[in-house]
Amino acid sequence: MSLKSIVSELKGINNRISKLCSGSKSVAIDVTPTEPFQQGQWASLPPELLSDIIRRLEESETSWPERTVLIFCASVCKSWRSVTKEIIKTPQQRGQITFPISLKLPGPRVYAMRCFIKRNKKTSTFLLYLDSVPAENESSKLLLAAKRIRRTKFVISLAADDFSRARNKYVGKLRSNFWGTKFTVYDGHHYPSIFDETLSPSQELKGKRPMKDSFSVSLSEPLERKHNAPGWDEQRLLRFLDDKEHAVVSSIKKYELLAVLNGSRNVSPLEQENVILHFGKTPTKDIYIMDYYYPLSAFQAFAICLTAM
Amino acid sequence: MAEEVSSQMNSLSISETNPSSSATISLVSGDDIVFKVEPTIAKEMETVQSFIDETDGKITTIPLPNISSHDLPYVIEYCEKSIAGKITKEFEAEFVKKLNNEEVKELFLAANYLNIKKLLDFLSQVIADRIANKSVEYVRRYFGIENDFTPEEEAKLREELAWTFTGVDPDDEDEN
Incomplete structure (x- = not known):
């Protein structure tokens, strides 16, 4: 059985899976595998994956100067900035100073x-x-x-x-x-x-x-x-x-x-x-x-x- | 179910190279290379498994147009270790040592596409580790992202960055 015939048989299923993998084009199963390795896949990194990476940094880089990486992430491009800003906790929530804005936000309640x-x-x-x-x-x-x-x-x-x-x-x-x-x-x-x-x-x-x-x-x-x-x-x-x-x-x-x-x-x-x-x-x-x-x-x-x- | 089809009666007649054999699953990479894997490996790949389940195990050849024949063996290797319960820190360290940034990136997207949670978690951490303490330029290059800030926003970012360096020596550009 040739690959092509299997592929055409599976069209209906493919569509369903494509929906499951919603989001960026690069993750959907394409029945006609033309240019499957297009450039810029990384730029269209699904937001949930980017969130996951930045959350790991937020949790691990708790001291300076290592924490600068979060400011770097927020300076990469607009979408990265908004994802990073969503993840970073305020000083009140986490007791962390990250962006200069943290200097004007209240400190935590229970510890100094x-x-x-x-x-x-x-x-x-x-x-x-x-x-x-x-x-x-x-x-x-x-x-x-x-x-x-x-x-x-x-x-x-x-x-x-x-x-x-x-x-x-x-x-x-x-x-x-x-x-x-x-x-x-x-x-x-x-x-x-x-x-x-x-x-x-x-x-x-x-x-x-x-x-x-x-x-x-x-x-x-x-x-x-x-x-x-x-x-x-x-x-x-x-x-x-x-x-x-x-x-x-x-x-x-x-x-x-x-x-x-x-x-x-x-x-x-x-x-x-x-x-x-x-x-x-x-x-x-x-x-x-x-x-x-x-x-x-x-x-x-x-x-x-x-x-x- | 795949296991039910391979009864003793016909097991002798099934050749290992037959792509419709229920004993193995054929994964077809984007560049049309067929990789035969055990059904247990397919189970690790949620996307592939749900594909198989949809057809009640009748279809065992799965096209994966977004994954290259270069990356697929790494994914399979990781899944094999995972099934064997042999994912150790040492294995992961060795595994990632073989990969350049481009490969990490492709495997990360592959793991997401195939929905392999363990591999996804692991690579997410690898990427976080690789960009930790790197410059904005490095991160942009690493991810191939274009700067889309306006000049006004840029001015603000420069102030923010200047502040991060106060009291700290700017770290060296990465060798990559």
């Missing part, structure tokens, strides 16, 4: 986003890195950079070497009163901004520090400072202390920001009090810890910490 700040006194710059402690080879991921313009004003940028408002590295600014007891964080909106994709409406963050070691800020959900609560990550501080035998925990300058959800919403008393920011000096010179939680974003938390610098 752990960062550190490196101060450079000479240049009046402050660099925010994603890492619980500075990596030995200085490979920690730089998230944001700030420069003190005047005593009461900071500019926040995506790059440590560009604080120009006219450029699209600009993220926002922070102003405080002379004593640093009241401050306002301004969210920068510039075009073309890499933040304009899925960002909620511009949010101004106002806050005051009635006492030297405490904050209160107002977000869309009202928050107020209650009291200093336990929950400071002693373990992590100890990692800093290992280097400095004589350092004493109590000497570590720390701030805690507590969130209290006001109003008559259905929240249990346990949920009403949440630490949303830890900020502390470490025994290492010019290195500060910054841990933030929902509803703060990295940008907001960084701005608040700057007011205490």
Whole structure:
């Protein structure tokens, strides 16, 4: 029996299978096998296969710089970008910073986003890195950079070497009163901004520090400072202390920001009090810890910490 | 059912080279090369098996126009190992070592087309591993994809990429 006759016999079945393999042309059984190996098969990779590949990367590349691959995937072409954007979880969902937009999205609720700040006194710059402690080879991921313009004003940028408002590295600014007891964080909106994709409406963050070691800020959900609560990550501080035998925990300058959800919403008393920011000096010179939680974003938390610098 | 036809009565008369033999399934590659496989191998290929089931086992020659005679032996090899329960990390590492990027890609599409879940999973991971930490250009070349962003979108992407490199040395272009 020749192949051709079998093929013609099977036409009806082929059609059914073709339907089963719906999607790209290249996967359907074609009864006339002309040019079965056409070019561009890869470009028409069925979206479910592409999703599967990107999901694997999302799950395996959880640290920087390996995570850049996801940004690469989102830069390949439009369809890749939309598939990648669908797969990447927000910092609130996964505790991962991926795109620059993640810097303006709230952190996770149940565990901290752990960062550190490196101060450079000479240049009046402050660099925010994603890492619980500075990596030995200085490979920690730089998230944001700030420069003190005047005593009461900071500019926040995506790059440590560009604080120009006219450029699209600009993220926002922070102003405080002379004593640093009241401050306002301004969210920068510039075009073309890499933040304009899925960002909620511009949010101004106002806050005051009635006492030297405490904050209160107002977000869309009202928050107020209650009291200093336990929950400071002693373990992590100890990692800093290992280097400095004589350092004493109590000497570590720390701030805690507590969130209290006001109003008559259905929240249990346990949920009403949440630490949303830890900020502390470490025994290492010019290195500060910054841990933030929902509803703060990295940008907001960084701005608040700057007011205490 | 294929097994029922091959009763003792006629088993002697069935020649191994007969394409309609129920003992083997003939897979015909896009370039018209016939590969004879055991029915158990066909079972691993869901698309092929459903083809056989549709015809109650009467049809045992299956044209696979999208799969070349170069790729089909790899697919068959993987399925044989799978049936034998011998898919080990070592086997997979050896298996993938033989394949260049183009072959991985073709096998991936073949596995999807034939609906072989294990092979599909495995190759998806291989591709993810191969593009991890590679540049955008590398990924575009690897997949043969054209950049379809507008200049405005491109400008935005450049900013995004510039930010990913802050604090990181840009990694070297891959040797491929």
